[in-house]
Amino acid sequence: MTSYRQPGVVLTDHRFTVPLDHDNASGEQIELYAREVVATSKADADLPWLLYLEGGPGFGARRFAGRQAWLGRATEEFRVLLLDQRGTGLSTPANRQTLPTRGGPREQADYLAHFRSDSIVRDSEFIRRQLTGGAPWTVLGQSFGGFCATHYLSAAPEGLRTVLMTGGLPSLDATADDVYLAAYPRIARKVEAHYARYPQDIGRARRIAEHLAEHGPVVLPNGYTFTVEAFQSLGHMLGGGEGSHQLHYLLENAFVPAAGGHTLSDAFLENVAATLSYAGHPLYAVLHEAIYAQGGRPTAWAADRARARFPQFDAAKALAGEDPLYFTGECVYPWQFEADPALRPLRETAELLAARTDWPALYDPARLAVNEVPTAAAVYHDDMYVDTEHSLRTAAGIRGLRPWVTNEYEHDGVRAGGPRVLDRLLGLVRGEL
Incomplete structure (x- = not known):
């Protein structure tokens, strides 16, 4: 010792x-x-x-x-x-x-x-x-x-x-499905509270999402593939006491003027990379739904399946109309195992855990x-x-x-x-x- x-x-x-x-x-x-x-x-x-x-x-x-x-x-x-x-x-x-x-x-x-x-x-x-x-x-x-x-x-x-x-x-x-069906309404309330506090972020979030949708994914400094869905996942910040403020300051620094027009700033992309990466805690992604697993049922990407029940989280629908873009929360999705270089080698392992049914009662x-x-x-x-x-x-x-x-x-x-x-x-x- x-x-x-x-x-x-x-x-x-x-x-x-x-x-x-x-x-x-x-x-x-x-x-x-x-x-x-x-x-x-x-x-x-x-x-x-x-x-x-x-x-x-x-x-x-x-x-x-x-x-x-x-x-x-x-x-x-x-x-x-x-x-x-x-x-x-x-x-x-x-x-x-x-x-x-x-x-x-x-x-x-x-x-x-x-x-x-x-x-x-x-x-x-x-x-x-x-x-x-x-x-x-x-x-x-x-x-x-x-x-x-x-x-x-x-x-x-x-x-x-x-x-x-x-x-x-x-x-x-509760099954993993129960957990996430209950989670999305809470996430929506946190997003709405954030926009009520910082109404200027409604336009900022839309502008960033539109840029990503129009110009395609951006490869972040750490190799992370930054898409509209990945941008939405920054909403996990809203669960902490200072998270809404931190998200606001992150969004206000998103764009800088460049030769070809405004583009996403290096400072913004660097901070996003640090926020989204699972390099320091990969088990959070790999085992997250498994912490709810018991009773002989697979988790089977419960957060991803539950999301389809809540159309306000559909970014394409929001960008096609006038609705605000909704961020997501503490959810793990299959696409993250392609986007994040820290998770890509673990994709098949995560799939096997998501399909597992022999979890003991907790x-x-x-x-x-x-x-x-x-x-x-x-x-x-x-x-x-x-x-x-x-x-x-x-x-x-x-x-x-x-x-x-x-x-x-x-x-x-x-x-x-x-x-x-x-x-x-x-x-x-x-x-x-």
Whole structure:
């Protein structure tokens, strides 16, 4: 283990070797990485542990500098473990460079079937037993991390002291189709709210889309094929607290005058490339619909199929008439595996995962109904990424869970709200509120 310091905290790197398949403990092993964070003044204290599970899928744990966001509040009383979930960050990363070592698409898909929340929870239990001496710990799950925490309550509640979730209460039984049929109306509301805030962006978005439609796709600096559909996918920015403002500033810088007339600016295209690329988190695309898969049904590109039910997202129709162009949200589409050079080698693997039907169940409603682990969840009203109705139905199905429903924050409230969100959840599980 290596320890080092940042302002106010001591950090320690941990590495663990765990089975790829926990049902075959003597089989292939993979390596996990996690970073311990403790307040400098409490580095030698006997503190309870808090495990942080990042959103995603496909994102490594956030790299904080010192006591940023909620981490300062957490280190007042916890020793925090920031886990890079398997396949992310420094935990045996899975991407276009590493996956070919597994073999062809079929072998890659079989390998990645072990990278959902059920395996992440078993990894967490393996680590807990090593770090805490068997004592239960607190889990803080953001977004997909909350999905993992809900599975944790179903599968291994004995390992949990308390559970805190932010923007991450999943439906216990919704299919991927159900998730996206509920998602598009929320996305539409976010787009309409953005245009109400920045009405000048209606014309700007149309002008950009018309330019792409007339002149054909643009190859971005990173090799990404930028089409009208790809432009619409920038709407995923609208799910964060500052996302609408960031999208506005991105659009206002789209065109510059050039010898042949106005053209898309290098600055705009560079920022779009960074925003759209999956190079840093390919599992987000490859496994995104698989996080909802259970019950013997394929996901089969559910977001793409559901989109056809909502004609306001049809760019060609909008450009042919007077309707505003609607952006899309947290959706993964087959065309992205052609457009993004980080995903192109994984297209066949993604197709096999989309067709897979043998996904095990992720949640145990009967066990959740008798839950004894103190649990609290921040439910962000009209969250673009997680359906509020689904979350509240799940909250009612988990005994003792105390939901905090708020429209003060968007999906990234635990980061944007810093210590306030974590403090509120801790107060709820402790009966102080």
